[in-house]
Amino acid sequence: MRDAKAQLFAPPEVTPELVAHHGLSPEEYRKIVKVLGREPNYTELGVFSVMWSEHCSYKSSRHYLKLLPTEGRQVLQGPGENAGVVDIGDGLAVAFKMESHNHPSLIEPYQGAATGVGGILRDIFTMGARPVASLNSLRFGSIDHPRTRYLLSGVVAGIGGYGNCIGVPTVGGEVYFDECYNDNILVNAFTLGLTKKKRIFTGIAKGVGNPVIYVGSKTGRDGIHGATMASESFSEEKEQRRPTVQVGDPFTEKLLLEACLELMEKDYIVGIQDMGAAGLTSSSSEMAGRGDSGIEIDLSRVPLRETGMTGYEILLSESQERMLLVAKKGTEEDIKRIFNKWDLDAVVIGRVTDDHLLRARFDGVEVACIPIRALTKEAPVYQRPAERPANRDELEQLDLAKVEEPKDLGATLKTMLGSPNIASKEWVYRQYDYYVRSNTVVAPGADAAVIRVKGTEKGLALTVDGNSRYCFLDPYVGGVLAVAEAARNLACVGARPLGLTDCLNFGSPENPEVMWQFSQVIRGMRDACIALKVPVVSGNVSFYNETDGKPIYPTPTVGMVGLLTKVERAVTPWFKSAGDVVVLLGRTREELGGSEYLKFVHGCTKGTPPWIDLKLEQAVQSCCIEAIERGILRSAHDISDGGLAVALAECCIAGPDKPLGVRIATREMIRGDALLFSESQSRIIVSVQEKDLAQLEAIAAQHHAPLQTIGSVGGTRLIVQPLVYLPVEELKSIWSSALEKRLR
């Protein structure tokens, strides 16, 4: 009876309109006909639509992604799997990846963000790793935009709602506001998992006759064509897209996580993959693609939670909390027993074949028969036209003589500390459980988060970074700086980088200027990765972040993971005690182009981003890491948005205890606002006990890192002679309450 109703609806005829509605171009349709040797039926059209969508196929980006360096001695699994995996020694490995959930989060912020977290968590435990830490990178429109408060509250609650409930700590992240995201917010979620080096699982289907098993939640109609939706720009009708957003159920995912990890202790699995974007379709075809095999599925056996679903809907549903696994023949009953313990479905829905076809049957009728390679290796790849934007020359022009220097720079510093991009993000991260699993050594609010690795002396440092204003002004340099800053953040806690994952958020690839930005950012990232020796092990591309033809700033988000050999040596950014000497590693130059100061105080986004010398960058980082490893640094803090003055203020006020004052005098002969707010790269503020200063100088000399003693910790004021003279209590109150006040 179940499908009697479905039978009444004859599948629609495939017309040019229907093809267009599926997001396929006439040319792509011709390619489909050629591959199949016939016209596709309605179900097959749906399958091609999602598998050839930008989101699943990376058709516009693949050509450039190949440029990124992916190799390193520590890399156990590079891009192409559910997540990248690197070796951390002691027989252990970490799997990590970052993924975007931008489009759904704009349409329905709570569920969009929640399912983004759910999806990335599954990507990690699919690899056999237990998720131990999450981060996120969020971008919203102007804080004064009428929808920002709603979107921010919803996204943060959604991330917390999912992550807290499943018991994975959210240990850090970043939040930025800019008008360029008014109509296209960004939600990038990162998760890291820990596993044994010898127990890594992949999404592969092989071994003819091996059973294909569906586990997890039942399938409903939610999220059908989510991947296609994420591959389009928004227009007025975006509200109508709400049904394409999935609904998250963290409790079921928690059960699925525990059941999968319990199963992975046994030797039953051949391959396993999350049913994420494009659901059953992508998981089955990708697994068969990697195994160079075929797969046969009986859709009538898929557990459903709605009646009357068609084969088309079952194949394309993006219902959450589901996995597909290929098991060794004969282990079916043992697998079912484990999933039954956790009250989850585990149903054999098909088997592995050797005909290199994706075959789906429904009620005894074959509804799809497609060559696997057409959906995977031979999906379209485009080298889209790229063109340098016409307004570039004008954007680069910044005449500082026309930027008036404020008379009271102390007042300007106070203004800057109240900028939503600089103010404390405690309002956000206190909604996340960052303690669960009892590993958190450095909690949110530092340059990078640090977690311990139980059973060893080691620690892992994690950070996400990206400055889209720099990328907008110069995408190549912006790409370099994103990678450099992430590595510098790791250096500030004392960690050496192991690998990188990224989310590349851009406008429409069909716009040549966007494509140019994309190609430049990739080249910048590549050069920085090579110079700093950080391999890219996983990542994700999100195009079509534009509304009514207006793209966001190019926004590559870099997630980086580093290793501390002795986690007890980890250092935090804030000053520790009066009398400590304050030292600047690196040099300050007059670089205000693209700075937060220029934007927030003068309302101007122009100029060129700060200059960077990757050799100098590496020297500064190595010096900082070595000093931390030798145990002589009391604190270390990267200088980034807001420059020296903001970084110093954070050193004074961002700690958990009473704020500490500092007295600074520097030698730079540049205008006052540039001295305080220039965003020159490769700079770290560190503090040491006086007795250790000579040792720090020796380390700096050995690494050729510029070093300048600029002051000492103490008193109750932040003093930068002769420009700033302010009580730290006042600064703390501005900085810690600004965001909450703006959101009220």
Added chain:
Amino acid sequence: MRWGVIVFPGSCDDQDVFNCLKREMGQKVKRLWHKDALAGQFDCLILPGGFSYGDYLRCGAMARFSPIMHGVVKFARSGGLVLGICNGFQILCEAGLLPGALVRNVGLQFVCQQVYLRVEETDTAFTRGIGKGQLLRLPIKHGEGCYYADALTLERLRKNRQILLRYVDPKGKPLPSVNPNGSLENIAGVCNEARNIFGLMPHPEDACSKLLGSEDGLRIFSSIAAHHGAGEKRHA
């Protein structure tokens, strides 16, 4: 001493409690699956934090019906030591083993932060090893931790000295400004009249190592262990 940690579907902090007892304190601990009947001999049972059954209904409202809860109630009623942390506290209230209820935080948001707590009473197994009025620094992380009880119950709690922990400032004062969730009288933990069942919202298991910023959580577990040790001696 024999500890049992109950694992509900959706428990998140079970592993942390287990590690804390086993690794940091070298105790004998067993994890107990919620679908099983309570079997074996235990000296203290712990209901850990998390989101049992997703807490899609009222927090703890489903877990109290888990099969193992029959045994837990029996164990508690016969004087066995039971500790409920966060979701465990909520479950104990739902099961009627502790008075009062935990409702949505007044700020309507999940709150994760470090808090100071003042130990109000020391004549229980859970606090006897800590001096009266001493401060503990522990993390909280919950969306429904606002302690509520009707006036009569509250009066009884005070009279019987069942309020064991209060949220305070770093100087030990229970000011409204440091109340993170709107709990009545800054209450963070209460025990039953017989003083063998204790529920608290803060997480001692996340404060068991200097590396993580505080060892104050160990003081609660050590107190229980010391109490048990003393009892063993008495029996011997």
